[in-house]
Amino acid sequence: MTTQMSLILLLLLFVTTFHKSISSNDHRLVRCNEKDQKTLLTFKQGINGSFSRISTWSTEKDCCVWEGVQCDNITGRVTKLDLKGQPNFDDEPIKVLKGEMNLCILELEFLIYLDLSWNEFDLIRIPSIQQNLTHASNLVYLDLSSLGLDTLHISMDNLHWLFILSSLKYLDLSGLDLHKETNWIQKVNTLPSLLELRLSSCKLNNFMLNSSIGYLNSSSIVTLDLSYNNLTFQLLNGFLNLTKDIKHLDLSWNNIHGEIPSSLLNLQHLRHLDVSQNQLQLSIPDEIGQLAHIQDLDLSMNMLSGFIPSTLGNLSSLNSLSIGNNDFSGEVSNLTFSKLSSLDILDLRRLSVVFQFDLDWVPPFQLTEVYLDNTNQGPNFPSWIYTQKSLQYLDLSSSGISFVEFSSLTERIFVELLLSNNSIFEDISNLTLNCSWLGLDHNNFTGGLPNISPIARVVDLSYNSFSGIIPHSWKNLKDLTYLNLWGNRLFGEVSVHLFELIQLQDINLGENEFSGTIPIKMSQNLEVVILRANHFEGSIPLQLFNLSSLFHLDLAHNKLSGSMPKYVYNLTSMITFHLNSWYPATIELFTKGQDYVYDVNPDRRTIDLSANNLSGEVPLELFRLVQVQTLNLSHNNFSGKIPKTIGGMKNMESLDFSNNKFSGEIPQSASLLNFLGYLNLSCNNFDGKIPIGTQLQSFNASSYIGNPKLCGAPLKNCTTKENPKNTTPSTESEDNDTLKESLYLGLGVGFAVGFWGICGSLFLIRKWRHTYYQFIDGVGDKLYVTLMVIMHVEDLALFCKS
Incomplete structure (x- = not known):
């Protein structure tokens, strides 16, 4: 019986297993x-x-x-x-x-x-x-x-x-x-x-505030994001039927106006509130302290005024606080932040308040991001920041600082360090800066350049007094995309390894004393190359005109010589327009006789080769770069004619060919350049008539002077001279000797009669004598005028050389 039961149980187990196997296979x-x-x-x-x-x-x-x-x-x-x-x-x-x-x-x-x-x-x-x-x-x-x-x-x-x-x-x-x-x-x-x-x-x-159907019935919503919509309604009590359970509300980057309503501050479960980049006015209500669970609060970039309420200090759960770019008054002290132990991000940028932090204050928080740019912090660096051991982002640009303990600061900031536009006078050549984004421009740093960590992507050390050569260790900056050393005292040859950095997009070495030749090998990702005002010599590398992303090339004021490369230019960004990369800092542009500063996302196509020793004809390929807006070839020795294809460069706004040896007529197609705001063709050998067009006649004579054979408005009018009629030579031959004798005889007799006739008359007739003296005076006047004209031409020549 026991054996039978065992067999039955075994059979049931087998059937069950088999059924499950089949079911499983059926599912598959x-x-x-x-x-x-x-x-x-x-x-x-x-x-x-x-x-x-x-x-x-x-x-x-x-x-x-x-x-x-x-x-x-x-x-x-x-x-x-x-x-x-x-x-x-x-x-x-x-x-x-x-x-x-x-x-x-x-x-x-x-x-x-x-x-x-x-x-x-x-x-x-x-x-x-x-x-x-x-x-x-x-x-x-x-x-x-x-x-x-x-x-x-x-x-x-x-x-x-x-x-x-x-x-x-x-x-x-x-x-x-x-x-x-x-x-x-x-x-x-x-x-x-x-x-x-x-x-x-x-x-x-926009919301239709005068109708109940215009309100968003968000009774179930816990997350609402309406940012970046240009909404212009007034932030009134009950503007939305917000549920009490809402946790995330983002209305940033609109044009919402009015004051912050108290109803918005009664949302007890709110974790994230972002109303930045609007036009909110008046003061922050004291009720802000009722948002007990708020973690991220962003009221920045509005028109809020008055005192910063002390109740902000009650938000113990606050992780991120952004109230910068407002019109607050009064003072901010360490008491404002005494209870914010969870704070991780602090943004107080562009505030005119008075900062009263105790020198020995140790905050209850450890921040990773601090933004205090455009505030009055100086002259000493805020001592409490040295206590922040986890700091990754620090922006103290334009804050009046003149002294920083770099050795205590740079060891731990690995992402972003911005101290631009201060008065820091220090030698940091013995330090290694470990951040990815480094902005120390517009200060008074001296000595050699510091060592830079290989993680660096953006380095801006422009407008300082750094001297010496570029450290050899910089060849290891494999992730570097932006380098700006403009306006220092650096010298020596630039390492070929610097131009070869694969990720490099923007290199600005202008206004230094670098010498040698421009490296031949360079990153194919280069978009901006500025080597202006140095001592580079030799020819322009062919490789520069094979950079498909290049849209800004400035080699002006160097010692470059030879002719421009003549082959197919692969400067795609100067032929077909497309948006270029976002830029972390400004780019210096020189155009229309003035200095321009372009901020982020520059879209101006520029070629400036002025003030060098370049010669020869300008290749036709240059005039096929139809997206170029600024072209400056002035103060060189270029020759030849301007091709008709220049008319295809219809985006041209600034054109300077002055002080060269260009010749021939200005092509009629130049009148198609309808966006020209600056033109200088002076001091060349152009001839003929200036083409008639809306733009070309809008410039004054200074744009064309120094071309003696050029005429037409705005210069003097062109005159056409008739060719003398052809005379038919006599077919009869005469005796040459007889002709000469008769000629000499006639000349002799004529001279004798004329001399005594005129001189005798001058001695005998007083009226004739006075007329003769007047004639002599007139000749003297004409000689004087001629001398003045010659001197004016010499002055014009000196102008063209200047």
């Missing part, structure tokens, strides 16, 4: 739903080009194993679709979808999660809601943010399709152009389960 054998597969393939039809995930979508494979697709293990229905793009911000975006985004994808009935963000669609197709989009109520997560990276904003005409997403809890449409959807608030209000709404940078229309 469940294939993608045919309807879902058809919908996915319809979506794929609108995609252009190859994409690693989409290219695997084929009927030869089960759609549940397609890249980015996830199915339910039992039903085989598609539940998750993750096709988020993967942009490469250092270069062109990679692994992105392009073409048409078809919202037929919402026909996937059991889809819970959909992420199509960070792609490059140029069109959004919304199918008929009534016919197709009736089964998408299971969708919980939808992210369509940051589409259309090339065009910045891709337009979505309406949001009518939102009403079917009754289960939606997360919605992110940031970056979509929704300005045509005038009732976006009503459409969002149809989502009863919505917890997180992100509509940043959507070009939203």
Whole structure:
């Protein structure tokens, strides 16, 4: 009996195991739903080009194993679709979808999660809601943010399709152009389960404050982001029907005005509040201290005034505090921050308040970021900052500092150290600066250059008194993208390794005493090259004109010689316009006879080779760089003619060919340069008539003087001389000897009669004698005038040489 029971139990165990095995195999054998597969393939039809995930979508494979697709293990229905793009911000975006985004994808009935963000669609197709989009109520997560990276904003005409997403809890449409959807608030209000709404940078229309339908019914929302929309409503009590449970509210970068309403400060669960970059006015209410759970508070870049309330010091949970760029008055002391033990980021930049920190104050927090630029901190460096052992970002630019204990400071700041525009007088040549972003420009640093850590990406040491050579160790700065040493006392040859740094985009060595030749090998990523006002000699390297990203080249005021390279220029950025990289500091531009300073994101195309010893004809390739806006070849020895192709450089704003040896006529095509604001063709050998055009006649004569054979407005009018008529020689021959004798005889008799006739008359007739003397005086006057003209020409020659 026992044996039988054992056999029965064993059989039951086997059956159970076998059943589970079959069930498990059945689950693995469940294939993608045919309807879902058809919908996915319809979506794929609108995609252009190859994409690693989409290219695997084929009927030869089960759609549940397609890249980015996830199915339910039992039903085989598609539940998750993750096709988020993967942009490469250092270069062109990679692994992105392009073409048409078809919202037929919402026909996937059991889809819970959909992420199509960070792609490059140029069109959004919304199918008929009534016919197709009736089964998408299971969708919980939808992210369509940051589409259309090339065009910045891709337009979505309406949001009518939102009403079917009754289960939606997360919605992110940031970056979509929704300005045509005038009732976006009503459409969002149809989502009863919505917890997180992100509509940043959507070009939203303003709230209709005079109508109840204009209020966003956010009774369920815990996260709301309406930043970067240029909203101009007044921040009134109850402007939104905010739930008491809201935790994240971002209204930054709009034009919201009015005062901070007390209702906003009653949101007890608020963790993140950002109303920066608006036009909020009056003072911060004392009720700010009621936000007991607030962690991130950003009121910066507004028009807030009055005293900074002491109740800020009660926000013990505060992690980040930004109140800079306002009009506060009064003073700030260490008592304001005495309870902020959790503080990690402090932004008080551009405040006119008086800072009263005790010299021996040790804060209760350890900050990683401090922004005190454009405040009055000096002359001594704030002593409490030395106590911050975890500091990574420090900005004390323009704060009146003249003394810093660098050895105590630079050892631990590994990201950003900005001390620009102070009066720091110190020799730091024996230090190694370990940060990635270093800004010590516009100070009084002396001695040699410091050693720089290999992690450095941005180095600005311009406008100081550094001397000596560039340290050999700088060849190890493999990540360096921006280097500015303008306006120091550096000398010697520049190491070829510096130009070879692969990541280098911007190099500015202007206003120093560097010598030698310009290195031949250089980074192919260079966009800005400034070597102005040094002692570089030799020829211009061919490689400079093969840098496809280069848009600003300044080699002026050196000792360069020889001719310009003659071959196909690969300066793509000067032929086809595109936005260049963001720049961390200013770039010096010299144009229109003045110094210009361009801030971040410069888009001006410039070539300046002036004040060198360059010669020969200017290659035709130079005049094919149609995006160039400033071209300066003055004070060289260039010769030849200006080609007709100069008329194609229609973006030209500043053109200087003065003090060269250019010749020939100014081409008629030059009159097509309609944006010229500065022109100087003086002191050359141009001839003929100045072409008639709107711009060329708008300049005064100084733009053309020093070209003796040039005429036409604004110079003197051109005169046409008639050629003398041809005379027909006599066909009869005469005796040469007889002719000569008769000629000599006639001359002799004529001279004798004329001499005695005139002289005798002068002696005998008084009236004739007075007329003769007047004639002599007139000849003297003419000689004087001629002498003055010659002296004026010599002065003009000296002007052209200057």
